[in-house]
Amino acid sequence: MxxxxxxxxxxxxxxxxxxxxxxxxxxxxxxxxxxxxxxxxxxxxxxxxxxxxxxxxxxxxxxxxxxxxxxxxxxxxxxxxxxxxxxxxxxxxxxxxxxxxxxxxxxxxxxxxxxxxxxxxxxxxxxxxxxxxxxxxxxxxxxxxxxxxxxxxxxxxxxxxxxxxxxxxxxxxxxERFGDDPLRVLRAVQLVARFDLAVHPTTIELARSLADAWSSIAPERIWPEIRKAARGDHQSHALQVLHDIGWERHFPELAAVRDVPQDPRWHPEGPVHVHLGLAADAAAAACTADGVTGEDRTVVVLGALLHDLGKAGDGTRTVHRDDGTVRIRSLGHEVSGARAARDLLRRIGAPRTVTDRIGAVVREHMVVHSTDGAAPSVPAARRLLRRLGGSIATAECWARVCEADSQGRGPASSASTAGAWLAVVRAVAAADRVRLVTGRDLIASGLTPGPRFREVLDAAAAAQDDGLFEDAEGARAWLSEQLGD
Missing domain, CATH: 3.30.460.10 (Beta Polymerase, domain 2)
Known part of the structure; x- marks a missing residue:
């Protein structure tokens, strides 16, 4: 014995x-x-x-x-x-x-x-x-x-x-009864994310043997495991385990960015998948330190993990310059990345609110680099808030993802200007809680509800965001001009 x-x-x-x-x-x-x-x-x-x-x-x-x-x-x-x-x-x-x-x-x-x-x-x-x-x-x-x-x-x-x-x-x-329910493989990944456990080699091999059973798992069972994984501070470890067990292929948008190169000037940490793991680690650690929980934490951690999915395939190009230098560029990856993130989240059963919020955050994560370190203008902050759905909570998540993006670059990690943007966004939100042109104003001006009605309201919101009018009198003048009065 x-x-x-x-x-x-x-x-x-x-x-x-x-x-x-x-x-x-x-x-x-x-x-x-x-x-x-x-x-x-x-x-x-x-x-x-x-x-x-x-x-x-x-x-x-x-x-x-x-x-x-x-x-x-x-x-x-x-x-x-x-x-x-x-x-x-x-x-x-x-x-x-x-x-x-x-x-x-x-x-x-x-x-x-x-x-x-x-x-x-x-x-x-x-x-x-x-x-x-x-x-x-x-x-x-x-x-x-x-x-x-x-x-x-x-x-x-x-x-x-x-x-x-x-x-x-x-x-x-x-x-060996572990294989009775293949969902247990994803449970392993989320437990690694939460507790930083080392998966035993025999369990890794068993999980690899179950990879083809993915199709037997209903999407509504997958999402709870992903949501729980977002509660953990060890995202890069979980991402590596997902790869080691051969299940990364069931998240093709993530698999597509593995080993995709990045310009070493901006990303000395290495390829895209390394950056995403480090960014998600930074996002999770910041949420833990600041007490961010629930859906907001899910949006921040998964937003950081998925923010550069657009760099896959043609999203990243190597440019050979006349002087012999080489630069790796990923122009427009934020837009294609938002589509990829939405597609992935929908397939794994994420709620629509989470999918929409993460999609918006990914789409806008490059905006923070548009001001060369300076605070944004009020109109720029208004437009960003509107593109983020008008939600301060989502704007705060966006700022955290932008910060995690900057902190997930190995030796090049640094603070981002997302905090400066967020300060202006908050000030704008406080000042612009009331829209200066409403449906009642349009009806009073003789416009009846219909397609044109919505077009004018959207144009009015954009004009207010751009600072074309700032009070009721200015709004009336703008509306009169639009309607040809």
Whole structure:
């Protein structure tokens, strides 16, 4: 029998088989077990043997190993209950005051809500002995996600070496059943982005063997993994893993910029894919430092990751000058890049609002270079804000992506002038909250709703943005001229 020492408790353990490791001194704090989760565990304990599993246990183990764990704003709690049938489990939960919805085909999964806390309860065959726990662990994706916590004994129950893998920062599949759901490959990528884990070589090979199963994954399942990946600070590492496992080809717009050269004067860090990874790292780190979360973080991180997709193919050209020097140029890549980003995001199921915001940010990311370091004029800031949909939140995301673009250039990294632009944009937004020409003005001037109506309103917005009028009197004069009065 081969034995080793547990990296957490130091006790001897078999290299195969279930190991019980003393739990945290303060389970409620370490595992985030609040009153509602405790009530669910107590209710389940009256009819079976409950175990806390999944992300909350993984995160506790990673934290105890000294690894940074980002906040998760929609972290459901996972519980397995052994030795009970579904009906008494549901009855016990409802008696405790929980709302229970049954779902799942292969394994019974209960969606439980108690005091606004969401808990997923899996009803697992077996009595909760070591063998049953090992079988349940083998059905999970990675060893770090397969460690259970026993509330009855305050012990971690590890049947696959997940405690050691968490301590070493290794992401390793639990069993060959990993391939039952190819989405787990993308889950590996997002876990790398969030926790900077090293993917075990055997897991990389297994993931590569599953590359052709991409078409079996519904787009609506892909997007949540990409959104979670954007929460992590380790984007370049995740991008490299996506390449190493052979799944980058399923994101052809990203695959197309791999090894595409850039002018070394502006991009000494190397080809486009290196720049995108560094820019996304910078964007993620800045969002973490400044507390940017939710959709805004998704727009910033993915905007930085995708901002130069337009440099693929004919988007980048090598120019040989008469003096013998060579320059690499990517003129207009921001426009073609916006199209590519939108196409990619649509295919992976991104919401329309996210797709539109990222598309606008990518399209406008070169504007910051148009003023040679100076602050923009008021009309230029107005036009930019209008092209960004009139949203200050999107303008702030745009500024962060522009800054990440400048910071993701290796030895040539520097601050951008996006902050100066954003200051003018904010001032413009505060001053121009009210449009000076409205539909009521057009109707009062005798114009009836129709195609011409919209044309005049759009022209009025552009004229106000360009500073052709700044008050009601100027607006009336402009409108009179447009309508030929």
């Amino acid at each position: 081969t034995t080793t020492s547990c990296t957490r408790c130091g006790a001897a353990r078999r290299t195969s088989g279930t190991h019980r490791c003393p739990g945290p001194t303060d389970p409620a704090r370490a595992l985030g077990v609040g009153t509602a989760v405790d009530a669910v565990l107590v209710a389940l304990g009256s009819v079976g043997r409950p175990f806390l599993v999944g992300g909350v246990v993984r995160d506790a183990l990673l934290r105890s190993a000294g690894r940074a764990v980002p906040e998760d704003d929609d972290h459901d709690v996972d519980v397995e209950v052994h030795g009970a049938d579904t009906t008494p489990v549901v009855d016990a939960l409802r008696t405790a005051g929980a709302v229970v919805v049954t779902t799942g085909r292969r394994f019974e999964v209960l969606r439980v809500v108690l005091d606004d806390v969401h808990v997923d309860v899996a009803v697992v065959p077996g009595a909760g002995d070591d063998r049953a726990l090992a079988e349940a662990a083998a059905r999970r994706d990675f060893t770090v996600d397969a460690v259970a916590w026993d509330p009855a004994t305050n012990e971690y129950v590890d049947a696959s070496g997940g405690i050691d893998d968490a301590a070493r920062g290794v992401l390793r599949h639990t069993s």
